[in-house]
Amino acid sequence: MAKKYFLYLVRWQLSTPILSLVLWWLSGMNVLLATIIANLIGGLIFFWVDRYIFRTISDEPLWEIKEDAECVDCGHIGSGYRIVEWFSYNRKEDKNPQYRCEKCRIKKMVEVREKMTEKPQK
DSSP: OHHHHHHHHHHHHHHHHHHHHHHHHTTTSOHHHHHHHHHHHHHHHHHHHHHHHTOOOOSSOEEEEEEEEEOTTTOOEEEEEEEEEETTEEOTTOSSOOOBOHHHHHHHHHHHHHHHHOOOOO
């Protein structure tokens, strides 16, 4: 959290010279209108920076749970689980989600973790 806070403070300081340049460039117009335009430009730029700073990266996967689901691995009917998002693994838009029972979900989690931590072959 301290790292995010530090990055945010740096970002905040970077916005000052950028927005002051915009205000200087617009100095011939109404102060209120120039301020509104400068803030809109700042929002267009710094939304992406803030999004990067405050993105959530978790060591734990984001699970979707569905009742009365059939396990894709063993066929068990019951609570079904699927990993939706975990580091670079992203199945938010999956058209055919695959649910797994409690036992099979652990196996899948290990499989996904191994794929994410594999080193590329040379």
